[in-house]
Amino acid sequence: MKSKKLFPLSLLLNVLLLIGLFYIVSQTDFAAEAKKNYGPAGKEGTEISTIYSSSDKESIPESNLGITMEIQGESLVLAANKPGKLSFDSLVENSVVVRSTYQRFNPESKVYIEGVDYTVDYANGEISRTPDSSIPDYSKHVLYGKKDFDHREYPDYSNHSYFIWVDYATKNGARLALPNDQSKYLSNSRQKLESGEPLSIVSYGNSITAGGEASSTDLRFQYLYGNYLKSIFPKAKVTIEDVSISGYSSSEGIKWWDTYIGKTTPDLVLVGWGMNDHNIGSNTPEQYKKNLIELVGMIKERKNAEVIIYSTFPPNHEWHYGSHSMELFAEAAKQAALEANCAYVDVYSTWMKVLERKDQSSLLGNNINHPNDFGHWLYEQAFEAMSF
Incomplete structure (x- = not known):
């Protein structure tokens, strides 16, 4: 008899508790919570990068x-x-x-x-x-x-x-970058990451790869990616070195090989040309593809290193000097990776997904062809989507 009297009271208390919890959740101020957890802007607290x-x-x-x-x-x-x-x-x-x-x-x-x-x-x-x-x-x-x-x-x-x-x-x-498996091209790099052997990553490309418009070195995409690798491979000993040639195309990447990448000792090379190849009067997609294949061959033969080719994004469509055909250069980069038997990261598709909603200027540090800090993070998202 006593338990029957307690049942309605217990039910009432549970209903009141649920109503109270619903009210608390509905009244949560996410901005205030962010300030509480991370500290106000400009004040001492936990640093946040894009997440x-x-x-x-x-x-x-x-x-x-x-x-x-x-x-x-x-x-x-x-x-x-x-x-x-x-x-x-x-x-x-x-x-x-x-x-x-x-x-x-x-x-x-x-x-x-x-x-x-x-x-x-x-x-x-x-x-x-x-x-x-x-x-x-x-x-x-x-x-x-x-x-x-x-x-x-x-x-x-x-x-x-x-x-x-x-x-x-x-x-x-939703995902900004499509998952893709490149494991057959990067087995040596994975082995070094898992075992704790030093892994030297060298990036070789144009001014984007050189960090153009990023506000600090640690916010450039290859350094973000290096930190990501360290987070998923606890034993990893990763070093990043950039030897990019700002303002030039893949043709100069071949011509000036000895002066730049020739002086390095990489285990893994990130090859990122394309933006200047895409300019009016520069390389055709076909020549760009040939150059990438030649560069990968040189890296494998002379450095015995693994390679990732990655595409780039379209520059401002109102810029006079762009050929406005970056989709052809992105496809050329993909085909070059297949023919050269190396890994490929599709930055182009990631960028285009974001442009389905956003305007170009919101992503361009120089309003022409350099990604801002968020743009470098988009590059890193494309790299992070690659499994190996």
């Missing part, structure tokens, strides 16, 4: 949307009151933090205020400046709205002073 996270990243199929995930440090430029699109829509309420620097732990970082400096369309994943916003107005950029522009006519065409950097959570996340 891609989900409940189970390794099990996410490319086509599966609806994954709740977090992005930190995504870049945008905002013109007048026009909305800027993030990589994903369906944002979690109160999850958005907007700041003036890519890294949170930066004494010069400013956190902008929602409703004062910007508004958020959470459903569509868009951010807009307010009329009195302190966010720089990209419509005042010297190249804004220019068609077929020649950058040489302008003394300063950089985007750096216009970027904002956004942390947010989305309920509609």
Whole structure:
């Protein structure tokens, strides 16, 4: 008899508990939680770089949307009151933090205020400046709205002073880079990583590979990737060396071999040309492919090293000197890797996936052909998707 009287009371308490928990979750301020966990921008606390996270990243199929995930440090430029699109829509309420620097732990970082400096369309994943916003107005950029522009006519065409950097959570996340298995090409590298033998990685390419527009060395994609390898191989002893030739194409990569990569002793070489090959008057996709195959052959023969060829992204489509056919160069890079029997990383597809929503200028440090810090992270995501 006593247990029957207690049952309704127990049921009532459980219902009240559930209501209370629902209220707490619904009232959670993600921005406040981020500030509590990581410290306010510019103040002493835990440094954050861009993070891609989900409940189970390794099990996410490319086509599966609806994954709740977090992005930190995504870049945008905002013109007048026009909305800027993030990589994903369906944002979690109160999850958005907007700041003036890519890294949170930066004494010069400013956190902008929602409703004062910007508004958020959470459903569509868009951010807009307010009329009195302190966010720089990209419509005042010297190249804004220019068609077929020649950058040489302008003394300063950089985007750096216009970027904002956004942390947010989305309920509609998906992979930005497709998983791909390159294990048959990188067995020696894996063995060294697993055993703790030193692994020397050398990157050889143009100004992008040389770190053009990245705000620090550790935020360049190959250094991000090196840290990623150390995180999944506890014994790994990885060193990164870059010997890239800024402003030139794969032809110079062959011509000046002895001066640059010839002086190194790599175990693994990241070969990343293509942006300057793509310029008007430079190499055709066919010549670019031949050059890559020749470079891989030289690396294998002279250095006895494994190789990863990686593609690049299209430059600003309004830039006068681009041939605007990067899809052909990306395919050439892929075919070169197949014929040269080496690994391939598809940066091009990762970049194009992001461009399905975002504008090019939000990703370009020089507004022409150099990725900003978030762009270097996109490169690293493409590398991270490669299994071996």
